[in-house]
Amino acid sequence: MHPALQGLLTIALGVGGCVAYFYLSNQFLDRVLFPPRGPNAGRNINRANMIRPWLFLGPALIALGLYLAYPVVETLRLSLTERVPVPGGQPGEYDYNFVGFANYAQMMDEPKFWEAMRNNFMWLLVVPALSTAFGLLAAQLTDRIRWGNAAKSMIFMPMAISFVGASVIWKLVYDARPIDQEQIGILNALWVGLGGEPQTWLTVPLWNNFFLMIVLVWIQTGFAMVILSAALRGIPEETVEAAIVDGANPFQIFFKIKVPQIKTTIMVVWTTITLVVLKVFDIVFAMTNGQWQTQVLANYMFDKLFRANDWGVGSASAMVIMLLVTPILVWNVWNARREMR
Amino acid sequence: MASLTLTNIRKSYGPVEVLHDINLEIEKGELVVFVGPSGCGKSTLLRMIAGLEQITGGTLEIEGTVMNDVPPSQRGIAMVFQSYALYPHMTVRDNMAFGMKIAKASKAEIEERVSAAAEILQLTPLLDRLPKALSGGQRQRVAIGRAIVRDPKVFLFDEPLSNLDAGLRVATRIEIAQLKEQLPESTMIYVTHDQVEAMTLASRIVVLNGGYVEQVGPPLELYERPANVFVAKFIGSPAMNVFAATIDATGAATTATLETGGQVHIPVESRAEDAGTAAHFGVRPEDLVLAEGDAEVLFEGTVEIVEGLGEVTQVYFKEKAGESAVVAKLPGIRAFKRGDRLKLAAAPEKLHLFDAKGRSFLYRNG
Known part of the structure; x- marks a missing residue:
């Protein structure tokens, strides 16, 4: 069968299956299980309404349990075991021996792990701060001009590009050619134009981390801008006018009246980007693959799990990432719920 | 000398003129109420006096100085907004002190003026609260307090009671009347669409309709000797x-x-x-x-x-x-x-x- 047809068929089956599930299960509930008829009509309606939410939640709960909750537990188990081939068994047959925290200890001894931790920490400091700051700036500036919406679309567009696609674009920006050839990377073109020698930017230690971070900042600024722009528009215009009457200049209005009023939104944006940063993988994988001291935790995990086939240490590093993400996630959810109240 | 003089004031949005040739003199210590139906231009006129709207034509003088192009903060005015417009992230004290902090006044002076205003409005026990912890009437008092702290030549009130419920509206109306008694020197301009507020508070009422001044005069004169059918029907309930x-x-x-x-x-x-x-x-x-x-x-x-x-x-x-x-x-x-x-x-x-x-x-x- 033609792949496009296969795709269409899959979509039709998937969507049709969902519709059929909800329709039929509700029909079963209302017609067979608790029909709103007879002497117990009122009681039956109440019971049906108590069960109905679970019909709707059920599929999602099962899917999340199977693909999210179970893997977490399994990863935790793997991180505490060592995988060894069964003596005399078939290839691909493994024993899992409990080794306690040995995997974690081994990971702690590796300089590459600490390099990843250090880099992740730098990413954590730089990317959310820059993305939020640029997003706030773009939101404020584009709200006041006529072509603001066009500018906003341009700034938002990178959000629509995959991380790998963005990496390819930025690899071209950082591209380096021998000195006697014309530079096709814009950074080198500028650098050479200013009288420098062509640099292989992605191999310059420490700095190369920042060159990678810019890619994510470029992507996330649009997200920050859209959310913060909506928040800025939600500020009552009269508070701004009151500040004008009080004699505040545009900077004071922005920093003392507007920003404090959208503080919670700024924090939500900041933490959301922080979560993205902690999981950053594709950009590093596609651009440097962790070479030249640009390793990050997610890429380190990938290396261990799928290149070195060291399931123990790989799982241990996955647990480390999860431990780092969890408090921010909890705080973020708590904050978002408070915002909604 | 008049506290505030409007001469041939006009306002246009593009080709649409919304205020036509307004002439008005307001004496020091008066409480003048702009009243009229929705869209008559009363709020626009007030915002032009405040400096929040550009004046298209004519001159605005406050105590003899032409103020057309002077920024709001230097006009000697203070404004009380309909929605109170309190800064939600600042305490009552900081709300009232904000203008003076911007003007880099000394801490002692700020403290003195804020406590004095809080005293007048009975806000002293609320000074460290945030606006969200206040009732509607209290918020309105804070907004008035913020205006008093600025020590303006002219107070501008933009429908300050519209967001209050009926009972509170009467109480706050009386408070504003008492406030006027306590500040006999200050000039106040008050915009409302409520003729009861206009009749009870005003020393003079300006009736606006469709961007024109229909009549200016003391409340009872407008009631007893209306200059035209519009004023006759607008003042008094039910209408004449x-x-x-x-x-x-x-x-x-x-x-x-x-x-x-x-x-x-x-x-x-x-x-x-x-x-x-x-x-x-x-x-x-x-x-x-x-x-x-x-x-x-x-x-x-x-x-x-x-x-x-x-x-x-x-x-x-x-x-x-x-x-x-x-x-x-x-x-x-x-x-x-x-x-x-x-x-x-x-x-x-x-x-x-x-x-x-x-x-x-x-x-x-x-």
């Missing part, structure tokens, strides 16, 4: 009964025939050339009484609707089917029924006469 009429006899008193047939004698001067012209005759519902003895009967008709309010009884009746209803507001509780025949009269000095264009005969000159 106004009918088309034709002038019969002129002189020191005027005789007119109503379109409904009756003839009225109005002690208002008219000229010989007015005889035979169309005019409008008006009488307030509360000035109508049941005709007794040989009093001149103004209206005779059949009761359509009776609204008993206890304090007064409002009677809507028609002289003939299809005509506009006449409203009478009679004191006390009356046992009228639908279909009752009523004869109504009014004291001659309570009758109003307007020309065909709706201008009062009282204000004709030259």
Whole structure:
């Protein structure tokens, strides 16, 4: 069968299956299980309404349990075991021996792990701060001009590009050619134009981390801008006018009246980007693959799990990432719920 | 010297002119109320005085200085907004101190002015609260306190009571009246669409309609001697009964025939050339009484609707089917029924006469 047809068929089956599930299960509930008829009509309606939410939640709960909750537990188990081939068994047959925290200890001894931790920490400091700051700036500036919406679309567009696609674009920006050839990377073109020698930017230690971070900042600024722009528009215009009457200049209005009023939104944006940063993988994988001291935790995990086939240490590093993400996630959810109240 | 002078003030949005040639002088210590229906331009005029809207034409002077292009903060004004416009992230104290902090006043001075304003408005126990922990009335007081701290030459109030519930509105209205007593030197401009607020607070009322000033004067003058039909109908509730009429006899008193047939004698001067012209005759519902003895009967008709309010009884009746209803507001509780025949009269000095264009005969000159 033609792949496009296969795709269409899959979509039709998937969507049709969902519709059929909800329709039929509700029909079963209302017609067979608790029909709103007879002497117990009122009681039956109440019971049906108590069960109905679970019909709707059920599929999602099962899917999340199977693909999210179970893997977490399994990863935790793997991180505490060592995988060894069964003596005399078939290839691909493994024993899992409990080794306690040995995997974690081994990971702690590796300089590459600490390099990843250090880099992740730098990413954590730089990317959310820059993305939020640029997003706030773009939101404020584009709200006041006529072509603001066009500018906003341009700034938002990178959000629509995959991380790998963005990496390819930025690899071209950082591209380096021998000195006697014309530079096709814009950074080198500028650098050479200013009288420098062509640099292989992605191999310059420490700095190369920042060159990678810019890619994510470029992507996330649009997200920050859209959310913060909506928040800025939600500020009552009269508070701004009151500040004008009080004699505040545009900077004071922005920093003392507007920003404090959208503080919670700024924090939500900041933490959301922080979560993205902690999981950053594709950009590093596609651009440097962790070479030249640009390793990050997610890429380190990938290396261990799928290149070195060291399931123990790989799982241990996955647990480390999860431990780092969890408090921010909890705080973020708590904050978002408070915002909604 | 006038505290505030508007000369030929105009405002346009593109080709649309919304305020036309406004001239007004406000003396120091006055409380002037701008009143008018929605869209009459009263808020726009206030915002032009505040400096939040550009003045298209004419001059605005505050204490003799032209202020057209002076930024709001340097005009010597303070504004109280309809939605209070408190800074939600600042305590009451910081809200009131913000302007002075921006102006880099000394801490001692800020503290002194804020406590003084808080004292006047009984806000002292609330100084460290955030606006969200205050009731509507308290928020409004903080907004007024923020204005007082600025120590302005002119206070501007933009419908400050519209967001309060009915009971609180009366209480806050009285507080504003008391505040005015405590600050006799300060000039206040107050915008509202509520004629009760206008009548009770104002030393003078400016009635605006469609971007024009209809009449300026003390509240009771507007009530007793309205300059035109618009003011006559806008001030007072229910609105004045106004009918088309034709002038019969002129002189020191005027005789007119109503379109409904009756003839009225109005002690208002008219000229010989007015005889035979169309005019409008008006009488307030509360000035109508049941005709007794040989009093001149103004209206005779059949009761359509009776609204008993206890304090007064409002009677809507028609002289003939299809005509506009006449409203009478009679004191006390009356046992009228639908279909009752009523004869109504009014004291001659309570009758109003307007020309065909709706201008009062009282204000004709030259």
